[in-house]
Amino acid sequence: xxxxxxxxxxxxxxxxxxxxxxxxxxxxxxxxxxxxxxxxxxxxxxxxxxxxxxxxxxxxxxxxxxxxxxxxxxxxxxxxxxxxxxxxxxxxxxxxxxxxxxxxxxxxxxxxxxxxxxxxxxxxxxxxxxxxxxxxxxxxxxxxxxxxxxxx
Numbered sequence: 714x715x716x717x718x719x720x721x722x723x724x725x726x727x728x729x730x731x732x733x734x735x736x737x738x739x740x741x742x743x744x745x746x747x748x749x750x751x752x753x754x755x756x757x758x759x760x761x762x763x764x765x766x767x768x769x770x771x772x773x774x775x776x777x778x779x780x781x782x783x784x785x786x787x788x789x790x791x792x793x794x795x796x797x798x799x800x801x802x803x804x805x806x807x808x809x810x811x812x813x814x815x816x817x818x819x820x821x822x823x824x825x826x827x828x829x830x831x832x833x834x835x836x837x838x839x840x841x842x843x844x845x846x847x848x849x850x851x852x853x854x855x856x857x858x859x860x861x862x863x864x865x
Contacts, residue, residue: 755780806856810849817846 757765769779820842824834 749781803856803860807853810853810856813849814846814853817842817849821846 765779766776769776772779774782821839824839824842827834
């Protein structure tokens with residue numbers, strides 16, 4: 714019954730500052746086998762292999778990728794090994810933001826349904842949904858700005 718919106722229990726919403734999927738591991742991009750066609754064999758001691766394996770796992774990359782990135786970093790005069798961690802974090806943030814925008818959109822659709830059925834939503838419900846939407850869109854802008862700045 715459309716006009717009885719006040720009888721519903723309040724809906725719990727995730728805070729837009731909390732990631733939607735806190736336990737989700739970053740998605741890895743698919744491999745492009747034609748990108749790296751050359752193979753190099755390296756001999757390592759057990760200790761060296763263990764250290765490199767730990768470093769690669771910490772960065773969530775394969776040992777081969779870690780060795781390639783580390784070697785190229787030194788060859789190019791850098792002492793910092795860059796990985797895809799920042800990009801993966803940005804992808805996860807955007808996925809969480811998409812979910813948050815979808816939830817807010819769903820809430821606004823439910824409010825519109827109540828209005829169209831001749832009822833009145835709970836006091837403050839529309840203001841809350843619009844405030845949440847504004848915060849989520851600001852996070853989308855921040856995430857996009859961060860990606861642009863890192864690309865420069």
